[in-house]
Amino acid sequence: MAQILIVDDAMLSRLNIKKMLKKAGHDITEAQNGREALEKVVVNKPDCILLDLVMPEVDGFEVLKSLRAQRSEVPVIVVSADIQESAQKHCMELGAKIFLNKPVKEQQLQESIAAVLNEPIKACDEFDSNTN
Numbered sequence: 001m002a003q004i005l006i007v008d009d010a011m012l013s014r015l016n017i018k019k020m021l022k023k024a025g026h027d028i029t030e031a032q033n034g035r036e037a038l039e040k041v042v043v044n045k046p047d048c049i050l051l052d053l054v055m056p057e058v059d060g061f062e063v064l065k066s067l068r069a070q071r072s073e074v075p076v077i078v079v080s081a082d083i084q085e086s087a088q089k090h091c092m093e094l095g096a097k098i099f100l101n102k103p104v105k106e107q108q109l110q111e112s113i114a115a116v117l118n119e120p121i122k123a124c125d126e127f128d129s130n131t132n
Contacts, residue, residue: 005046034058064094075116
């Protein structure tokens with residue numbers, strides 16, 4: 001499966017997303033802020049990034065700008081509680097592929113990852129059967 005980098009300053013949010021992704025068999029790397037995320041993109045070379053917007057040190061917008069400047073082709077899915085249309089539009093202009101609102105639903109997350117990675121989408125019951 002895919003190597004996915006979860007970038008969020010909220011530990012509980014990272015934990016919930018990680019749990020969903022582990023069910024689908026993905027390998028997970030975590031970053032607590034944008035600065036750490038940019039370092040891990042170079043070292044871990046993720047297949048996909050799940051990015052929060054509001055974080056200390058370097059926020060999600062700055063991460064998107066930096067990835068764009070580096071001409072990174074790693075697809076980014078923004079997962080944020082910021083539901084303002086202007087924020088969503090700005091993320092897409094900076095290269096994000098998909099914008100998901102928190103709290104994200106498992107099926108929506110899996111479908112989004114499959115879409116950006118051009119993979120077939122599993123049915124919900126397949127996720128449930130992969131627990132344990």
